[in-house]
Amino acid sequence: FEQLVERLNVPRSTAHTPLFQVMLTTNTDYGIENQSQQFSLPDVSLTAESANSVVAKFDLSINIQLSEQELNMQWNYDKALFTKEHIEQIAEHLNTLLAALGSDDVTEKLKISDFSMLSPTETKHLLFELNNRAHTNQSKNCIHQAFAEQAIKNPKAIALVCAQQELTYGQLNSQANKLAHYLIQSHRVKPNDLIGLCVDRSLDMVIGILAILKAGAAYVALDPDYPQARLDYILEDTGLQTVLTQKALRHNSNITHRAMIEIDGSDYVQYASTNPKIDMPVNADERLAYIIYTSGTTGKPKGVCQTHGTLISFSAEFAEQLQLLAIEQHSPWLWGSSYAFDASLKGLVCLALGKPVVVASPQEYRQPEKLVNLIIKHKIQVFNAMPQLLSLVVDELETHQIHLISSGDSISAYILEKLLNYCRSSNKKLINAYGPTETGINSAFALINDIEVIGKPTFNTTLLVLNDHGQLLPKGVVGELYIGGDGLALGYLNAPELTKKQFIANPYYQPTDSGSSKRLYKSGDLVRYLQDGNLEFIGRVDNQVKIRGFRIELGEIESQLSALEQIQTAIVLAKDLGAGDKSLIAYVQSDKIIPDQDKFTAEVKAQLLSSLPAYMMPSSFVVLSKIPLTPNGKIDKKALPEPEIVSLQGQYIAPQTVFEAELQTLWS
Template sequence: MNELSHREGATLFMTLIAALLALLHRYTGQEDILLGTATAGRNHAEIEKLIGFFINTLVLRTDLSGNPSFCELLGRVREVALGAYDHQDVPFEKLVEELQPERDMSRHPFFQVMVNFQTTESVELTCGGLKLTPQDPGEQARFDLELHLLLVLEGVIVTLLYNTDLFEKSMIARMMRHFETLLEGIAANPEARLSELPLLTREEQEQLRELNQTSSEYEHDKCVHQLVEMQTARQPEAVAVIYGAEQITYRELNTRANQLAHYLRRRGVGAEVRVGVLLERSVDLIVALLGILKAGGAYVPLDGGSPAPRLRFMLEDAAVTLLLTRRGQPEVLTQGDVVYLDEGWEKFGSEDLENPVVVTSADNLAYVMYTSGSTGQPKGVEVTHRAINRLVRNTNYVHLEESDRVAQVSNAAFDAATFEVWGALLHGAQLVGIQKETMLSPAEFKREILDQHINVMFLTTSLFNQIAQTLPETFTPFRYLLFGGEASDPRSVRRVLESGKPRHLLNAYGPTESTTFATWYEVEEVETGARTIPIGQPLSNTEVWVLDQHMQLVPFGVMGELYIGGEGLARDYLQRPELTAEKFVPHPYSAKPGARLYRTGDLVRYLHDGNIEFLKRLDQQVKIRGFRIELGEIEAALQEHLAVRESVVIAHEEMAGDRQLVAYVVRDPNVQPATEQLISQLRSCLRARLPDYMTPSNFVVLDELPLNANGKVDHRALPRPDTARHITEATFISPRTPDEKQIAEIWAGVLDVGPISADANFFDLGGHSLLATRIISRIRETCGVELPLRLLFDFPTVETLASQLAAAQHRQTDAGSIAEMLETVVSLSEDETKTLLERKEA
């Protein structure tokens, strides 16, 4: 290191500073790093021999952008250090006074890492007959990190002090090993770029590779429908699907799917042909999915609750010319044929009952599922048969059996349905459908689980939290309960564990591009003070890698982007080659030709036990109630309104676990509708184009968006959403009846808004299906009346819901009177009954 310093015209201190900056850069990804260091302050001859404290603190600010070589970085550090030394007489306090940084008592105003360098260590000093011996004041860290470098004859002694509130001892020990590895790499090849310098020890590299040894045997060369046919041959009379009062056996399911498949074949469906499916959860839905696969095609599931223009775009983008649906669903196919499955299966009655000849392989397309897109339109993710098999067959996170009863609670257009439907049918288990209204009522949900003997289920984290807060014992009967889709709430998980945990409680993670799940973590306990639940380790035949911005491995405990590999990866984005190339990248740690990794955009870190912890997103993608949302798609829709000049959408979390979308818009000065009118127009426009879950709960109209020093929107400076929701005196209608006042009060408490007008719409105030469940529960607790959840969707204003509440109370009163009358009649003697009847006749 001395030779390198001399060759580059730098001091050893500068070289070690550059090495520390390289380490911090690799740990944090930051390219603008500030360090603190101290100077003796005795650079004038007049004060060299004076007794006193002249030490001053210097701030060294270094630019690490552009992935420079170490020698380049050392040159930058040299210039920074010489510049600082030239101005070392400026008191640090003067710097703070002039720049006025934002002050925080928990941290230093300019830097959190301090570096001190000493070239001598006087073991013993004498002064006027006094003997002075250095005393260790104890390891008291004054900064987040404090690096002391002591130059001795044998080398440099490095001491690292750290804030124990922020770092664990094991983490600091690893950091010191990485610093040593980095120094060795610098000495060996100082011309290497920062991203190329070694950081991890050989043992750590082997440990990370070992975590990805997940290979297991499964039917990787079979198609999904072939595996269903194998189950049918094994147990033809076993019940396969149950929806309400309707159920069919595996033989019936296979036969009906065969007939549909032969019909579709005659309509031109074959390998790689995409067929639209617009059906609610039902037996017909499962027959349709299986029939399409048997025909050789790929299904494109659609959510009937989405706006018709959005559905039309998906069908056109996927080149769908045949749609399977039922009467009452939106008319969305502009070109092609529509087959209505509710018009009777007679039209397929003449079709062959036998399994069609297989025309596909495991590499062929099984389905295309659309997710939110940042460009303003949704994007289609293409998934193969092999990827589905990898998800559910001979895997490590669940072991499904023929005796299991798997719930389908997900819409077919939500990728959790892949686990539910094929997890059940590829194991000979029973798939049990649950209606949405039942799912959103904790009491009915609990009753349905017991009545149907359901023992396997996946829930979005939001719905899991909702039930955990009200009836946590609901989950006790489960063999496997999986939750996921967004960051978990440790408090809700703890309530479930304390109330009687299911046999296996799993936190499952994975984007649509990795076929539903990529990692899993079995929750046995929740530590006190836990902020989240780990997302765990990879599924069988799946790889997960935590890499930095240059796709280099990051150490345990260090944040990096999560990359997913293995046989669960989607094929690509439909008709989006540029996006596919951006997100599905060559695998740098695989010897398999053509191996790829998917860039998730999720920032995570490895914990000491090898489990992965989710931290945050790299981009604007958010998860709301389990739905994946690209904020850019909402912003693009807002910008199409003539009155909007600029817009930004954020996910705002007012209460823990309850994230809501907030839209900030700057209106065009040439188009000036009133604020309330503009918000109403924007809400209507978004609802006509986007699903309900993508419509912001709140809109804030600004004169301009706050910008930071780089000219970008400063999200931290955006004003807090106004809970009054732009209600003016001219439009406010005070609740009039006792029922209206009661409902308004309940809404205000649940939605955290106010005041609430009698004509206010629950969903315009930020309400959604999960909050609707809380409203119905509060009405039951407060008014003693059980209202169906559907009423709030059909009568979403205070005044209309109040009228339904009054009617329900009246019916309940009538029912009570009749019950009292019947009790009286039952208690009458035979003579009393005869007397009453005679009076009636008279």
């Protein structure tokens, strides 16, 4: 082997052995070799003994001895890469697979992929023991009903605070009830109808959500910051006839041919303030609560239809998370996320739990120093945000310490170290919460002490790691995460084929097990189980990324770019620029001569802004005469050039806040 490596003159690396890393050898002499381990010389007795250590030439080498009676395997491995327990696990899997292949049930029609290498004990552990999170004592009330109960118990307690305004539980419940009665009587809203909600983050936002739910309808999030083309698509896809909005937005909106109701108007003030009585389906899993649109691969966003069952199940889970952090009952929750993202539902859950909620205005949420002012002013004990925003907030915090909940994006090594150092110095905790919109607000969570993990399942949630053939994978092996449980959405609005593709029947469903889920959501996230039962996020199987917490299908951006007249082909990648930040880079091929690339980029951005939200806008454009291809005709992403730093900087804009000015000083 050493001579072969020398002759080939292959590039060497200290990370692995050259040429290959795993070697399998077999010996089938069937007794020809002398098996005696002891022989004699005159006056000398010699006995072979095992050496105390063995030098591993390869990462892993397996020597198989075959005879008529048995098969013996000798495993030689690099201890820097494998543990004894890991090798024993691999050997057990191989034994199980070989035993299955040698059984009488094997037919020619079966493939290797049809056989499982897991023992019944390991299968039981992966299916049931790791997912033993059933919670049967949760409330049967919907979130708006639980909130109404809190309003009866504590009508004078503060429920909502935003800017200089506040509402008690009694006042909030009364206003939401009046609006709900108005929707039912004047607009004939029926159970499971869809009502649009187009408002700024404000008291009106919460009043509108509660009123829609109390009327038995489901709200459709229409973020006023969305481009008009995106709003138009959502309006057309949902067929909305009624939209709740505000006076200031009504005159600036192009939402036409629909009933526009001003939440801050006076049309409904004379209606009853009692809780409406609505005949709804008994099963909360069949009662639509909200539709949130996420990025789609076809170039159009897709509407995720979520139920009241999701909110009921998460309410019990979130209460446990807050208890884990020892959060006081009357400590306010800071609602920062847009209602167009499911993380915002935590604010609604807090109202149902009887906690006061502070709503950050759009201006406050975009400026870390103003967020910190809110945290200090209202004595917030825990703050939930994307890891990038958490990083900026802890920079501003001085004497006031808080617990941190990171969600919406994976935590880079740089930011993770920063957040952990903050928590250690302030004796606070860091939680990482994970969950796609299709599976509820959180599907897994973990207390982070050293490495980033997405953790273990939340209440009434099933997490399975499967391979391409739908088979369970053992701990340590990377596969796709499939999610089941009470948090599963009904599917995608007006997209039955996509729903069928992403929401599949659970091949391991057990009718006799109350915790077993009939359906699974194909998340597209690559994960693996660690030995302690926590899941570790590895990456994506598709073209989806998260940038600063926003879930983005790169294919949607590529589709919009390719539709432009001046662009033939477009590729969009998410590039890591260091310091825990990623940026979208667009590589475009044009058949036109482009003398001024800055002008070309500005024109393309202006066109994209009419159809894509700002968070999906590439920060840099690289114009190529030809997109590089691999020998088999696929796009060679590795051959794409790195964007110039200057192109990432864009037009210079002077600092707008004290925080921005301090950043400029630090980096100047």
